[in-house]
């Protein structure tokens with residue numbers, strides 16, 4: 001795979017020799033194009049040594065243009081990656097500017113463009129930068145990161161360049177296959193529910209649960225990365241909406257039920273990761289309930305079971321449920337699998353120290369005649385493994401669906 005790596009003038013440019021090495025370890029050919037500012041942060045000599053190719057930086061380099069013109073370079077690339085991407089390059093790309101070699105190449109190429117922004121967190125949060133991010137996403141540019149953490153300026157926040165290992169894995173992994181229409185779920189439609197629901201008691205109070213939505217969002221992103229057309233129905237969470245999919249925001253279990261059924265047309269796989277409130281107040285008070293009595297009781301009624309309502313349909317999609325339990329996790333999950341006619345269930349122990357509102361999770365995925373355990377892993381990584389497993393089971397039970405042939409990359413047990 002030919003990776004055209006654009007390096008711009010951010011402090012994270014010092015990490016790019018490592019990034020080049022990791023891309024090459026995965027079999028990529030890397031051609032580097034640097035901006036003038038990038039040369040202040042990392043030397044051409046180091047980059048030439050690790051990439052094994054002369055570095056390009058000047059649009060008006062007569063000698064370089066004679067050997068491989070910028071148009072040939074734009075055609076050569078299977079993917080354009082800009083890492084780190086400064087606020088400045090994001091602005092130039094969003095406006096369609098082409099005054100330098102890197103932006104000219106981005107306009108002249110048909111290859112997917114991925115950028116890994118890196119900047120001070122105050123810069124990243126500025127409305128102008130966020131507007132450029134949004135424009136770039138709308139133009140089909142994939143934004144990788146940024147990460148949250150300590151920054152070169154000594155402050156902490158969102159703006160760190162994604163780890164070179166993660167960037168290399170994304171660029172050389174399923175994301176690219178998806179761009180090329182070859183992902184495990186290419187051509188498939190996947191509906192995912194995520195997050196909690198909120199059942200109003202009165203205008204200021206509600207019943208909800210501790211679900212953060214992180215697992216469902218990670219699953220939706222992994223499915224999209226594998227080429228699926230994804231619809232994400234999300235309860236109220238404080239996560240950034242993932243790009244590259246339709247996101248429908250809902251509040252209550254009833255709204256989630258309606259949004260799910262309204263978007264079921266042509267859905268191949270339904271993954272119900274939301275923690276839907278089983279009960280809701282029989283009646284939400286129109287006004288704030290006043291503190292008048294020593295005790296009060298609230299009448300609750302059962303909410304519709306979204307998962308079962310889909311799994312029981314005559315032409316039900318391949319249905320994957322989540323069972324969040326605090327005890328007898330496997331036993332309850334197997335019961336739900338059969339009772340609700342699901343194809344797979346992800347059994348998930350939840351409690352103070354596991355499951356909800358954390359970045360990692362440990363689960364057991366079960367189906368009628370098998371199962372697989374995954375020990376505690378980052379939710380993003382776990383989502384990738386679950387999606388691979390779902391794609392494999394989907395292919396096994398619903399026919400010749402996915403190309404290429406599937407393999408489970410890593411099983412934790």
Ligand SMILES: Cc1cc2nc3c(=O)[nH]c(=O)nc-3n(C[C@H](O)[C@H](O)[C@H](O)COP(=O)(O)O)c2cc1C
Nearest residue numbers: 008009010011035037038086087088089118119120
């Ligand atoms: C020491 C130093 C560090 C910088 N780090 C960043 C950075 O991390 N991210 C960023 O967006 N800009 C950073 N800048 C500003 C850019 O270098 C500047 O906006 C430049 O015009 C970017 O040009 P380019 O995108 O063509 O490389 C930094 C500037 C200096 C002097």
